[in-house]
Amino acid sequence: MVTIREIxxxxxxxxxxxxxxxxxEPTDPARLAEAFASIKADSRYILLGAYVDGELMGSLMGILCQDLVGDCRPFMVIENVVVSARARRQGLARQLMTAIEKLAHERNCCYIILVSGEKRKEAHVFYEKMGYRVEKVEGYRKHLSSH
Known part of the structure; x- marks a missing residue:
């Protein structure tokens, strides 16, 4: 049985x-716990999990951002979409995306944006099937080194 709920x-x-x-890459457990506590205390963050028989098999994070243009409605950024290789092709990603979209509607978001790695072609096909479309924009990222 699949359950979608906050992690x-x-x-x-x-x-x-x-x-x-x-x-x-490995994730530092202590830093994750600290960051997790921070996002749980901030209502702009939504961390959803897809649980199969109680085991976490997929996740995504939505972040609400307040816009200052036009109607000044918020928008949502989706990040870290993942389903375990052990549970792919069971509809978990679709259920996660549907749940986060519902929450974005409830929070009056005017759009949702996400980025996906250039080589993740299967993910791109999935996002297009979910109604996301490629927009001709340039994406830029600058990695900041820690001191």
Whole structure:
């Protein structure tokens, strides 16, 4: 049975494993716990999990951003979309995206944006099937080194 709900602290070990699948990099458990506490205290962050028989198998994060243009409605950024390789093709990503879109509607968001790595072609096909379209914009990222 699949349940979509907000992730709580008791799922952080499983979340670390999902992020390792997503990035191929380890996540520091202490830093994750600290960051998790911060986002749980901030209502602009929504961290959803897809649980299969109680086990966390997928996740995504939505961040509400207040816009200052036009009607000044908020928009949502989606980040860190991941479903474990053990649970793909079961509709978990679709259920996660549908749930976050519902929450964006409830919060009066005017649009949702997300970025996906250039080589993640299967993900791109999925996002297009979900109604997202490629917009001709240039994306830029600057990695800041820690001191």
């Amino acid at each position: 709580e602290a008791d799922s952080l070990t499983e979340l670390i494993e999902l992020y390792r699948e997503l990035t191929g």
